Amino acid sequence: DYDPGTQDVKYKCVYYDKEKKTWETEGCETKSVDKTRGGQVSCECNHMTSFAILMSLDPIPDYLEVIQSQITSPLLGFSLFCLLFMIGTIIPFKALRSTRSMKIHLSLAGSQCFAITIFLLTNLNGVIGDDAPWMCKGIAILMDYSYLVVFMWTVVESVIMYISLVQVFGGHISRYMLKFNLFCWITPLLSPLTAFF
Numbered sequence: 297d298y299d300p301g302t303q304d305v306k307y308k309c310v311y312y313d314k315e316k317k318t319w320e321t322e323g324c325e326t327k328s329v330d331k332t333r334g335g336q337v338s339c340e341c342n343h344m345t346s347f348a349i350l351m352s353l354d355p356i357p358d359y360l361e362v363i364q365s366q367i368t369s370p371l372l373g374f375s376l377f378c379l380l381f382m383i384g385t386i387i388p389f390k391a392l393r394s395t396r397s398m399k400i401h402l403s404l405a406g407s408q409c410f411a412i413t414i415f416l417l418t419n420l421n422g423v424i425g426d427d428a429p430w431m432c433k434g435i436a437i438l439m440d441y442s443y444l445v446v447f448m449w450t451v452v453e454s455v456i457m458y459i460s461l462v463q464v465f466g467g468h469i470s471r472y473m474l475k476f477n478l479f480c481w482i483t484p485l486l487s488p489l490t491a492f493f
């Protein structure tokens with residue numbers, strides 16, 4: 297939980313420059329910060345634009361960043377192993393993998409494997425250099441896309457559960473896997489493509 301009285305937080309009054317597409321401080325001044333009243337901040341700006349208050353905690357110490365990476369990567373690696381083990385266990389059994397719910401489970405697991413792999417690639421040291429901003433942008437697009445795909449498969453899983461448990465009769469969807477795949481893999485493209493380009 298955030299406690300303005302105990303944590304050292306820096307407040308900055310800024311406005312959004314549409315041409316530069318960045319937050320700027322020119323013409324905005326942070327007048328006062330009252331930590332006793334829940335971090336109340338007063339700003340003065342000499343122009344009428346969209347403005348905000350940016351808050352930043354002190355940077356995370358290097359040793360905590362290393363510990364966080366040492367915990368995150370192995371646990372995600374273990375999750376990836378378990379997902380691949382589940383997929384590998386189900387695939388050989390045709391009767392099991394041919395049911396509608398199992399096809400959707402496998403698709404959800406596959407999308408989770410994709411998302412975890414993309415996230416683990418970001419933790420490789422030296423992969424993204426300062427001289428390759430396009431690579432950073434590409435990985436950000438892939439991460440955004442992969443998590444949206446997982447979310448879409450979760451939505452499909454929920455809808456199918458609803459149809460199976462509540463609606464029961466009349467729950468047939470013709471060519472459902474084609475429709476679900478198009479929905480789950482194509483629809484999420486809209487967000488990263490419109491946000492980054």
